[in-house]
């Protein structure tokens with residue numbers, strides 16, 4: 627088994643494993659269906675805000691509820707998590723099945739919560755929770771105009 631698979635974390639072990647990470651801990655979350663340059667740049671920037679980066683990944687059922695399309699996610703949660711775990715910037719990857727990563731944030735109370743600049747940190751549950759206990763909520767501006775949805779549209783148009 628490659629070393630990066632050690633970064634895969636079950637939800638039941640999250641509290642203990644997050645507590646053992648170098649601080650400050652940064653948490654982010656998302657779907658990460660087809661990993662692209664926007665994602666990896668944003669994850670490297672998120673990691674640079676602290677000493678460790680925990681990525682919470684939507685389970686397949688929770689992606690379905692986000693309404694990104696009937697065929698989404700294309701990659702299973704297990705595969706999306708493994709790809710993220712292989713990134714140098716990432717310290718720990720955990721799945722979540724709720725509608726948001728609020729419970730993950732409340733469980734480990736990171737010093738910093740980060741999300742891409744498409745989110746208003748004061749309006750989302752995770753951002754509000756971190757601000758409420760005195761942590762930082764950081765929106766990272768998009769450095770590259772990329773998205774999984776755009777990639778899929780491109781592939782489908784070229785096929786079509």
Ligand SMILES: Nc1ncnc2c1ncn2[C@@H]1O[C@H](COP(=O)(O)OP(=O)(O)OP(=O)(O)O)[C@@H](O)[C@H]1O
Nearest residue numbers: 656657658659664668741742768770772773774775
């Ligand atoms: N181009 C980008 N630059 C910076 N951050 C991004 C970019 N695209 C997505 N993110 C961030 O990455 C995380 C995961 O995003 P997500 O998987 O929804 O990306 P996406 O490619 O826009 O997906 P989709 O097209 O399926 O909605 C989110 O926190 C989001 O803010």
Ligand SMILES: O=P(O)(O)O[C@@H]1O[C@H]([C@H](O)CO)[C@@H](O)[C@H](O)[C@@H]1O
Nearest residue numbers: 655656657658684725726727750751
């Ligand atoms: O990859 P996405 O679509 O950016 O990830 C979503 O982010 C939501 C955000 O954290 C606001 O709460 C979250 O609720 C949703 O479950 C996805 O992780």
